[in-house]
Amino acid sequence: MSADHIRRHTYADPESLARALAERVEATLREGVSARGQAVLAVSGGSTPVRFFEELSHRALDWARVTVTLVDERWVDEASERSNARLVKRHLLKGPAAAATFVPLYTGAETPEAGCAEARRRIAALPRPFDVVVLGMGEDGHTASFFPGGDRLAEALDPDNPALVVPMRAQGAGEPRITLTLPLLLDTRLLVLHIEGETKRAVLEAALAEPDPSRRPVSAVLQQPRTPVEIYWAP
Numbered sequence: 001m002s003a004d005h006i007r008r009h010t011y012a013d014p015e016s017l018a019r020a021l022a023e024r025v026e027a028t029l030r031e032g033v034s035a036r037g038q039a040v041l042a043v044s045g046g047s048t049p050v051r052f053f054e055e056l057s058h059r060a061l062d063w064a065r066v067t068v069t070l071v072d073e074r075w076v077d078e079a080s081e082r083s084n085a086r087l088v089k090r091h092l093l094k095g096p097a098a099a100a101t102f103v104p105l106y107t108g109a110e111t112p113e114a115g116c117a118e119a120r121r122r123i124a125a126l127p128r129p130f131d132v133v134v135l136g137m138g139e140d141g142h143t144a145s146f147f148p149g150g151d152r153l154a155e156a157l158d159p160d161n162p163a164l165v166v167p168m169r170a171q172g173a174g175e176p177r178i179t180l181t182l183p184l185l186l187d188t189r190l191l192v193l194h195i196e197g198e199t200k201r202a203v204l205e206a207a208l209a210e211p212d213p214s215r216r217p218v219s220a221v222l223q224q225p226r227t228p229v230e231i232y233w234a235p
């Protein structure tokens, strides 16, 4: 991995970060729409992306040509506070961005194992490479649903796995999940890792220094040679 493969963007506070990231993502989606007539944005759930979603939602883009999907999902109904689809609908798919097409990963099947084939069909139908992937990171070093100790972590990180989508169960995950695979997430024109706070910065530095992804799976994103990683951070 060369040093210019990791690009750091540091901001004074989460609000400035959200504005800068929304601007970058807006510009990249606009380029995608004008070059190819459509664009795909894959986003994370959790709490960190809310400000960024709010900022992006009112940007004047041709949203009808944008597809929004998730990098991972907790296997819960949209009525649950834990649902990433619910988060995206509440904070991103409103105002001008309400015109975007949303492709959820949750299918209503009883388990992610049972719903995986359908989720895979949905994702396989999207144009690739994606235009933008925005990842988050947990304090345990997980990203997407690549959790330490995850039952299918090796499958999800395998650069040659054509599966696109895999179920994931892990102690730290809360509920069963489903996740896009690492090779799919790397197949994007812009790959962002959005993290906030000193604790996560320390985890990031440790992950940058450690090639083995089993301890902090985000290492697999940071240490791959294929796609530059744009790290957006604020305290």
Ligand SMILES: O=C(O)[C@H](O)[C@@H](O)[C@H](O)[C@H](O)COP(=O)(O)O
Pocket: 043, 044, 045, 046, 047, 048, 049, 071, 072, 073, 074, 084, 135, 136, 137, 138, 139, 142, 143, 144, 145
């Ligand atoms: O569904 C999810 O939980 C995510 O997509 C996950 O990978 C997230 O990005 C991190 O857990 C960070 O979450 P926070 O922003 O809540 O710290």
